[in-house]
Amino acid sequence: MSNCKVIALSNQKGGVGKTTTAVNLGVGLAKQGNKVLLIDADAQVNLTMALGYAKPDDIPVTLSTIMQDIMDDKSVGVQGAILHHNEGVGLLPSNIELSGLEVRLINAISRESVLKTGINQVKKNYDYVLIDFMPSLGMLTINALAAADSVVIPKQPHYLSAKGLELLLRSVSKVRR
Ligand SMILES: Nc1ncnc2c1ncn2[C@@H]1O[C@H](COP(=O)(O)OP(=O)(O)OP(=O)(O)O)[C@@H](O)[C@H]1O
Numbered sequence: 001m002s003n004c005k006v007i008a009l010s011n012q013k014g015g016v017g018k019t020t021t022a023v024n025l026g027v028g029l030a031k032q033g034n035k036v037l038l039i040d041a042d043a044q045v046n047l048t049m050a051l052g053y054a055k056p057d058d059i060p061v062t063l064s065t066i067m068q069d070i071m072d073d074k075s076v077g078v079q080g081a082i083l084h085h086n087e088g089v090g091l092l093p094s095n096i097e098l099s100g101l102e103v104r105l106i107n108a109i110s111r112e113s114v115l116k117t118g119i120n121q122v123k124k125n126y127d128y129v130l131i132d133f134m135p136s137l138g139m140l141t142i143n144a145l146a147a148a149d150s151v152v153i154p155k156q157p158h159y160l161s162a163k164g165l166e167l168l169l170r171s172v173s174k175v176r177r
């Protein structure tokens, strides 16, 4: 059995530090000698750009290509889509195509576990997989929660943020059930 830990960085509130945490925690874990994969599950592609890929639209195979292939029952090569960064982390990148995938996921069979199917293919090669979410509670977020062993929720100590946290924790317990 794989010892890999899949951690989701999640909060439907925007700008709370999900991407910043994904990059810094990921690179920190890699510097300690762990094999780390970062997954950009946000169509804003901040994580992909933060790692220096300035033209995500030119990347031929991204998370949305992989997830679409899984939905179409095609054979998928997740490992081949992973970019290797100088800081010692792997990156499964995204581009704007991911925003269209959210709608197509709605009618897919086992729509909650498409991302999990992809991650399961490469889990054995990593100690940690970190997934950077988009700020939403949509189908992609549900996919990331279903694929994760644990969730890190960066947040600001504000009243409305705390109310938002209740919604997120409700989604987490639904997915767990
Ligand atoms: N610990 C911190 N202290 C101060 N500023 C921070 C910290 N973490 C992140 N920031 C800043 O906050 C801003 C938003 O961070 P980030 O992009 O990581 O948030 P996010 O949750 O990924 O946003 P989004 O929901 O849009 O994806 C950035 O400008 C970042 O530099």
Ligand SMILES: [Mg+2]
Pocket (backbone or CB within 6 Å): 018, 019, 020, 042, 046, 047, 132, 133
């Ligand atoms: Mg972000």
